[in-house]
Amino acid sequence: MSTLTRKQREIRDRERQILVIARQMLLERGYLGLNMDRIAEAIGYSKGTVYQHFSSKEDLLAALCVQTKQKRVEFFEKAARFEGRPRERMTAIALGDEMFVAQFPDYSRSEELLNIESIFAKASECQQQAMRDVEARCIGAVCGIASDAVTCGDMTMPEGSNIYDMCFGLYGMSFGCRVAGKICTTLHELMSPDTLEVLRKNQQALLDGWGWRPLSSEWDYAATRRRAAAEAFHAEPAAVTHNSN
Amino acid sequence: MSTLTRKQREIRDRERQILVIARQMLLERGYLGLNMDRIAEAIGYSKGTVYQHFSSKEDLLAALCVQTKQKRVEFFEKAARFEGRPRERMTAIALGDEMFVAQFPDYSRSEELLNIESIFAKASECQQQAMRDVEARCIGAVCGIASDAVTCGDMTMPEGSNIYDMCFGLYGMSFGCRVAGKICTTLHELMSPDTLEVLRKNQQALLDGWGWRPLSSEWDYAATRRRAAAEAFHAEPAAVTHNSN
Amino acid sequence: MSTLTRKQREIRDRERQILVIARQMLLERGYLGLNMDRIAEAIGYSKGTVYQHFSSKEDLLAALCVQTKQKRVEFFEKAARFEGRPRERMTAIALGDEMFVAQFPDYSRSEELLNIESIFAKASECQQQAMRDVEARCIGAVCGIASDAVTCGDMTMPEGSNIYDMCFGLYGMSFGCRVAGKICTTLHELMSPDTLEVLRKNQQALLDGWGWRPLSSEWDYAATRRRAAAEAFHAEPAAVTHNSN
């Protein structure tokens, strides 16, 4: 049994190694620069071995996404456990998102690729299910907080809207601002230089707009960020907040 | 002379036709499904002829982007000329954006592609300049309105922020929500079914959050949308607003 | 008639112009870089017009060769008319060859191409005949001198050999040394730096070896070269002989 376990461990390690290298390639050389030959060569195993782990290139890419989202959800769930008023916890989620993107900068890319190259459809059913699961946890973490806010009376959704609508806006803005930051050079030259800080301000403005109490004018969310960094992520506040908010 | 003109017209028409077909392919089959052979076959001309119009695949894609952005800017500038208070005009811009996306649903895709597949770098210098020009006009239309709002006192930017920061948030949210609408199926099942209407609400919430007067609680922006549809775009209000706002 | 003549002149001029440009392209960009589109663009006429002059690419290349060889034969015949003892006149031929190659450096290339790319076979019958004619004149000039040498007793061909055999050796050496000078970099670094002067010495050695009187030890052929430069080619001796021979 010990032999089997060791073997299994070997396999799991190799699988991770493949994903690490595939991710590097995706980032450095783009979708077209990512090919099975190069991956096999880079890990030092044969192509056939790579195919024993992933039934196709699409499957590998899907696994890459799942793995990345799993990592992201860890940050989100850690943030959700942070103690404080709901909007404080949502601020912690935003911090978790930032930390995740900083630590795994390929996230947005993977997500874009999944969309653009219809990889998802070609991935195995198992991978598709894994994707849906992790997505559900991710949404659960975020929307749970919004739900708590409504329950405790910190926020009242207007008629015709629900908390998911608001979360959709938050998600879209976070994702969109990251991509836009890379695309739109012209706007970039005019706006404040710290793109992340601009994103934060827009996030708080959006929550203010939805009337989530306490409003940013009524509370020091920069302090909340610092506290969350220390308590939820055990990070040096200095490493987290460059500017006051 | 008429003969010459006819021939030239034929060529121009074919160029447009190529772009139309290329755009369809991009939407239906993705970047990798778009190839010169298929385009040639689809327009019923030979590959050589396609290459007489566009010197490379990248050139074609860049032309596609420029053409699309040119179209978008027309909508934006039309909206910017709409008469009303600045936030009304910004609402008209949002309407223009919606109309544009509805009419050219490949916009986001083109933009993503430009980012992901470093097409921009490979395009001819002439195309790159055209791209920059049209981008500048686009930003000018949107930010000009925000600037007017500050000038007339409808909005006061907090210290440390400028109007471009706010516009960045608006742009990111619009772009991001469109992409997210396609990606995130799990969230999609929970939120209100009309994604566009959800986007609109988030946009108004964001403007409220930045304190842009009159707030959505003080003004009927759904009515503004209807008026803008009629006055700026000469469109049937019914065709524009499915839901009341 | 004057109109016709003018037109004809125009046509002839354009034909020359095409050949000039084609030759440049061949030298600068090689056989594969020489194409009909580029030629048409360079002369400012359409491709159709080029095809009115030359029925195919091969035909054009053959014309290039014929024209070049015609130029070469002019040098040879000028040299053959130089007054002196036969070996002096052969020295003048060698000088003519040098001057021709210096002035039309594409000659060897054209000749190599004709051989390598079986262009000759694809050229029109008319061009093939022209080629043969000019070749005959070229041989006539050289071999006529050798024949004179035998007649006047300056040289005696050994049994089993004829003057054409010797001329073949001379021709081969001249052609081969020029090509070898470009190919064989290793040898080039060891030998005397002035490749042309080395060729001259080998030519004289070859004639000495065939016993052509007066031998190079009995006559100042460097002086002959200077005289030939002045008398046959009206060139500055300085421009012709860098080193004494």
Added chain:
Amino acid sequence: MSTLTRKQREIRDRERQILVIARQMLLERGYLGLNMDRIAEAIGYSKGTVYQHFSSKEDLLAALCVQTKQKRVEFFEKAARFEGRPRERMTAIALGDEMFVAQFPDYSRSEELLNIESIFAKASECQQQAMRDVEARCIGAVCGIASDAVTCGDMTMPEGSNIYDMCFGLYGMSFGCRVAGKICTTLHELMSPDTLEVLRKNQQALLDGWGWRPLSSEWDYAATRRRAAAEAFHAEPAAVTHNSN
């Protein structure tokens, strides 16, 4: 192990087979007639397999050249080891050259191609080094003999010349006469029918002209050839010398 070796042998054999077929194509159809598709078809394997052996067309051509030159140098070094006076050994080299050209008639072609189509520059660095090495050995074999002749007093180089100059003449003449034999049909009809024999006579004349003792009038070099054929190449004299010299 035997299995592995068999596979490896198969691969090596196929590589050779590719070169054999490529060489045939080059000879029969010229540079442009040599293409990867046809090669793949001719060996009965797919294009991909050919590319597993040679990373590009240029690489294949370079390999062709290296292989051929390696073969040639074997002949030269065998000839250089022949015992006799230096000029006898040089005669053996000339015989080796002949035998080599007869056995590998594509040699001149390869060499010309390298020059004309700048293949050398596009080949892999490894191939370029191999090419330089083999060239150095080739020159060493020939020039070593000339050096011995000077050392032992059989030849005295005139002031201003060195042995490499003479070798350059010999090399140029051998190369040039082979090419000229194919090009210049007019001269071919007039000269002695056995082109090879004509080349030999010119070579001996050249050595006589440089004063290399014993002169051809003082020694029976035809006999030397026969001896070299037997001793250095173990060939039937009949197979080597068609005509008496």
Added chain:
DNA sequence: CATGAATGAGCCTTCATTCAT
């Protein structure tokens, strides 16, 4: 299980030549 040779469809691009205007 691991290997990596073999496959072959597919892609982008070029260019000599034709022919309607």
Added chain:
DNA sequence: TATGAATGAAGGCTCATTCAT
């Protein structure tokens, strides 16, 4: 006669996937 748009065969090269060893 001049034009230049149209052609389409060809060529070099890539790469996901398979399968015999």
